[in-house]
Amino acid sequence: MLTVPDGVEVVANWESARRLDSPPLLILDPVTGFLDQHGIGSGPIAWQRIGDGHSNVTYLIERGDRSVVLRRGPRPPLPKSTHDMVREARIQRILGRHGVPVPEILAVCEDESLLGVPFYVMSRLDGTVITNTIPPHLSPAGQRKATSEAVVDVLVALHSIDVAEGELASLGSPEGYLRRQVERFRGLWEVNTTRSLPAVERVGDWLGRNLPASRTASVVHGDYRMGNLMFAPEAPARVLGVLDWEMATLGDPLADLGYLTATYSEAGSPATPLELTRVTRSPGYLTRRQLAERYRSRTGLDLTALPWYQTLALWKAAIFSEAIYTRWQRGERPHDTSFGPSLETGVPRLLERAGQYAGLTVTTRR
Structure with a gap:
């Protein structure tokens, strides 16, 4: 089971977030509510940051028997026309209909009050990304x-x-x-x-x-x-x-x-x-x-x-x-x-x- 460590990157709620000098990247209570709204898993969230993380930020989210991936932009302020999560999700939905192998987009959040930036949730693919080692x-x-x-x-x-x-x-x-x-x-x-x-x-x-x-x-x-x-x-x-x-x-x-x-x-x-x-x-x-x-x-x-x-x-x-x-x-x-x-x-x-x-x-x- 993944664990949820303390730290400025992830906090439980907005009350904890407001005490920080810089905004966290993941706030568990509003994300839990968003997942509830879209019928994605049940119970508490466990998380793990995945990927290179040099631009946008991606988390593996485990909740009950569901494993999904949440993707969001970096901390604000964001340069104009970059880190557009709503557009990125839309592109993948369109390309998926044209046979391009992309993850399934499960839900998109345009409401910035939840995490401070838009984000989307997609299916987790069971595969291998090749970087420094050969599978x-x-x-x-x-x-x-x-x-x-x-x-x-x-x-x-x-x-x-x-x-x-x-x-x-x-x-x-x-x-x-x-x-x-x-x-x-x-x-x-x-x-x-x-x-x-x-x-x-x-x-x-x-x-x-x-x-x-x-x-x-x-x-x-x-x-x-x-x-x-x-x-x-x-x-x-x-x-x-x-x-x-x-x-x-x-x-x-x-x-x-x-x-x-x-x-x-x-x-x-x-x-x-x-x-x-x-x-x-x-x-x-x-x-x-x-x-x-x-x-x-x-x-x-x-x-x-x-x-x-x-x-x-x-x-x-x-x-x-x-x-x-x-x-x-x-x-x-x-x-x-x-x-x-x-x-x-x-x-x-x-x-x-x-x-x-x-x-x-x-x-x-x-």
Whole structure:
């Protein structure tokens, strides 16, 4: 049985929450009432925080014979247009109807008086997320290869969904997607940093001058990597669910492929903070080039401009990682003793790697 420890992250009620300097992330009494309202379990709640937790926050909730997952944004104040839990839940409901493997959305709470932010509750998937260890059932060489192939094949299936009309068309406008990405993230740098890294502007300028022409439009996940996929608990390798749809929209599908390949761990390549599933450095997994070739062979898309999308991916990653680093510096991530401080050098490494994809000489070290 999971336990409920004392601490500022989780409290029993709003009376206890008001005594804290910063708001807690989970308040048990209002969540219990919400679960009662939607007929989800009975009795007291037990909880466990799961996932990376660098952006939105996810909890495994056990209540009676039910196990569900609650997902919410970080502590307020939240930047405009980010951490939209209501939109994220809606996207998954729509994609589930189109055959995309996603958890079932059980209930959505738009009432901020319960936790201070909107949240939603989804089904718990019984599977494995691959990060630093290889699950025994996926360890044989053939299953390592099949795991990499499944990552590509699910992305191909996502990008093959027709987004021209119907409910999917309401998720965003693909026209001008790449330019908006560059302009939006350029603006985010100044409000999320306390230091000067001229490489951000230099790479951003290069991206703006070399925008490729988008050949097609699709659903773009925005954070597509192996660590955001849940695999079945038995062989053969099969994706049970695609997780973390916070940044999903309509746009250029090669943005997802660029992000997947640029953040994918490969033997012999320099490590960056975004290589969150390092097991793919081991023998048997596809290389970045093989991932891209499998995607190309199944979609027919021209990948000549892929380095531009890889540059965009790591440049964006540097900017949102800088926001995490700044929050850590300000004491807003008190329990983060490793990832936050590592970004002092990690963000410059991301920028240097982005420069390499762009063919630029980028120096970030003093």
